[in-house]
Amino acid sequence: MLKLSLKQGQYINIGDNIRVVYVGGSGGHGRLMIDAPKEIPIVRSNIEENPERRRETYYPEEKISAEAQKKIQRILWEERHKGEAEN
Template identity: 75%
Template sequence: MLKISLKQGQYVNIGDNIRVVYVGGTGNHGRLMIDAPKEVKIARSTVEQNPERRKDTYYPEPAISKEAQDEIKKILWNERMKAETKKDAERMSH
């Protein structure tokens, strides 16, 4: 277990894709911001031992299908190509 002290605005990275930022606090209460992928389950500890019964437990959304991911990639690629074509046309006209 790691125990650290942080000042407001300082953060801890966990692995390559999770960041915990200390945003301040008073007395015995501290506020944290946690930036993590949706598939990472995050639960606050409380007296309740069953996190599924907690309203403040984060449950990730189901992953989108491979087909939907491919469609999104196509749309983004097409938009990028349109923007590059527009830039090229503007350069040629000047």
């Protein structure tokens, strides 16, 4: 999880098509504007007190098969050693 501090008017971009703008706040409240495509669901929620349940609210990356991991490792190894072979 990334924690940021923003001043009024500052924003963060998430990917190429989502922008979150901090528009101000007072006390323990902040106001955000979120600019995102309509097909992306944005849900307002309270902080989950149960840490186990909180993990379920994120979308973890799917597991990669052992075979795919080996292929990726091989590609990375070849890329790292490509320069050595050319010299």
